[in-house]
Amino acid sequence: MLRSRAVIAACALATGVLTLMATPATAEPEFSGKAAASTVKPLPGMIQALQRDLGLTAEQAESRLLNEARLASVETKIRKSLGGGYAGSWLSGPTSSTLTIATTDAAATSSVTGAGVQAKVVRHSLASLNAAKDALDKAGATAAPKSSPVWYVDVRTNSVVVQTADPADAESFIAASGADRGAVRVELSSETPRTFYDLRGGDAYYINNSARCSIGFPITKGTTQGFVSAGHCGSTGNSTTGYNQVSQGTFQGSSFPTNDYSWVATNSNWTAQPWVNQNGGNLQVTGSTVAVEGASICRSGSTTGWHCGTVQQRNTSVTYSQGTVYEVTRTNVCAEPGDSGGSFISGSQAQGVTSGGSGNCTSGGTTYFQPVNEILSVYGLTLKTSGGNPPPTGCSGYQQTVSGSLSSGASAFQPNNSYYQSTVSGTHSACLDGPNGTDFDLYLQKWNGSAWVDVASGTTSGPDETVTYSGTSGYYRYEVHAYSGSGSYTLGFSKP
Numbered sequence: 001m002l003r004s005r006a007v008i009a010a011c012a013l014a015t016g017v018l019t020l021m022a023t024p025a026t027a028e029p030e031f032s033g034k035a036a037a038s039t040v041k042p043l044p045g046m047i048q049a050l051q052r053d054l055g056l057t058a059e060q061a062e063s064r065l066l067n068e069a070r071l072a073s074v075e076t077k078i079r080k081s082l083g084g085g086y087a088g089s090w091l092s093g094p095t096s097s098t099l100t101i102a103t104t105d106a107a108a109t110s111s112v113t114g115a116g117v118q119a120k121v122v123r124h125s126l127a128s129l130n131a132a133k134d135a136l137d138k139a140g141a142t143a144a145p146k147s148s149p150v151w152y153v154d155v156r157t158n159s160v161v162v163q164t165a166d167p168a169d170a171e172s173f174i175a176a177s178g179a180d181r182g183a184v185r186v187e188l189s190s191e192t193p194r195t196f197y198d199l200r201g202g203d204a205y206y207i208n209n210s211a212r213c214s215i216g217f218p219i220t221k222g223t224t225q226g227f228v229s230a231g232h233c234g235s236t237g238n239s240t241t242g243y244n245q246v247s248q249g250t251f252q253g254s255s256f257p258t259n260d261y262s263w264v265a266t267n268s269n270w271t272a273q274p275w276v277n278q279n280g281g282n283l284q285v286t287g288s289t290v291a292v293e294g295a296s297i298c299r300s301g302s303t304t305g306w307h308c309g310t311v312q313q314r315n316t317s318v319t320y321s322q323g324t325v326y327e328v329t330r331t332n333v334c335a336e337p338g339d340s341g342g343s344f345i346s347g348s349q350a351q352g353v354t355s356g357g358s359g360n361c362t363s364g365g366t367t368y369f370q371p372v373n374e375i376l377s378v379y380g381l382t383l384k385t386s387g388g389n390p391p392p393t394g395c396s397g398y399q400q401t402v403s404g405s406l407s408s409g410a411s412a413f414q415p416n417n418s419y420y421q422s423t424v425s426g427t428h429s430a431c432l433d434g435p436n437g438t439d440f441d442l443y444l445q446k447w448n449g450s451a452w453v454d455v456a457s458g459t460t461s462g463p464d465e466t467v468t469y470s471g472t473s474g475y476y477r478y479e480v481h482a483y484s485g486s487g488s489y490t491l492g493f494s495k496p
Helices: 044-054 058-085 106-111 126-143 167-177 372-379
Strands: 013-017 086-092 098-103 117-121 150-154 159-164 184-188 204-207 211-214 217-221 224-229 239-242 247-255 261-266 275-278 281-284 296-301 305-320 323-331 343-346 349-360 364-371 400-406 411-414 420-422 426-433 439-447 451-458 464-471 474-484 487-494
Touching: 044 058, 044 281, 044 296, 044 305, 058 086, 058 098, 058 106, 058 117, 058 296, 086 126, 098 106, 106 117, 126 150, 126 159, 126 167, 126 305, 126 323, 159 167, 167 184, 217 261, 217 372, 224 372, 247 372, 261 372, 275 296, 275 343, 296 349, 305 349, 305 364, 323 349, 349 372, 364 372, 400 411, 400 474, 426 439, 426 474, 439 464, 451 464, 464 474, 474 487
Parallel strands: 098 117, 159 184
Antiparallel strands: 013 451, 086 098, 150 159, 150 305, 204 211, 204 239, 217 224, 224 261, 239 247, 247 261, 275 281, 296 305, 296 343, 305 323, 323 364, 343 349, 349 364, 400 487, 411 474, 420 474, 426 464, 426 487, 439 451, 439 474
């Protein structure tokens, strides 16, 4: 349903410098961007897996998922209000009943409120921790020490952790990177991550009739169907066959190391479905909201089946024998060879594809996944989700109406990935009706001759926005941005 809206004051912030078209005399522009928790009741298989892997009762497992759904939206709003003082957040307790939000601004703790929410004042902002890790990433791109294969931002300890078997090597690595030493902590570890190359995920597939990996999540790209998986599973142009050895598809894109993602376009033998294999049953995927650190998460793999754990750290760099992969998420979910590329899911929200790890599902282990929203964004893919509901229709009475669908973190430019021209001065108005339970934003942009500039915006924490702007003649477009949550939207707009 369309909710109350507020007019947002215009701003003047350049969003990008783009190539110009040859005509007209005043050159026309060419073209170069938030996740709500699911309200779907979890399937019994997920409750049972959480009971087994986290040692919970059925009641505790269900309470945990409900708390995580509620607190995810609370965290998004408070994080936005803290701005540059935000230093990370995490869930704790057997039922995820406590959300801790860290900030460097003691005066801002009064804004950290809500049932089960608490504030913690820390030294380093998340931005400064990310900057320290970025410095390590840059150094690791050319000289990552084999004895220090993992480093990550740990918001719980307000530090960047470097895991190492040789502290002296780690210290040299940190010093050479130029990272803020006060923000970095060395942790002794014998972990030796490896890629799960001969692997399969939710369902198995085979590469060039030889190696095997796992389907991550089914996707579409226009009328093409396919799936995402790990990059180390295959190279662009490699062919695939399915679990039944039937001809399946071809790798259209692959990146490894640095990233660990790929996507396969399938032939007419295969149909993309919004499902993850949950011990033989079908778990429906409804979106790709990013889980908060500390949230429960499960992995589907045809070698080891369905296993669960929690999100440990998001912004992690991990070094395998083939090189370093950046910005993966670290979990305490176990995995073994045969699980690579497979699905990581929290509730009904897709999280990522299995990259690699250490340990096994007998003694326990650590597994890393490549976040799915980055894969969707890089390749312009749409996650296959259940429901198929039509776009909301709360915006009416405008000169033009368009609709679309976005994954969390993605943007679309309207009308129709283009722009419109206003030949007179006057008022531009627009109404965005986004999917319930999400945070969608709307920006009106004007071409200034060399770049698109935001001239008005609607950026509340809800799914619906309105924009009005009194402007001169020129070229304009709207950017619809899914700040958090995924789904279909409708945009109505009028020009002078």
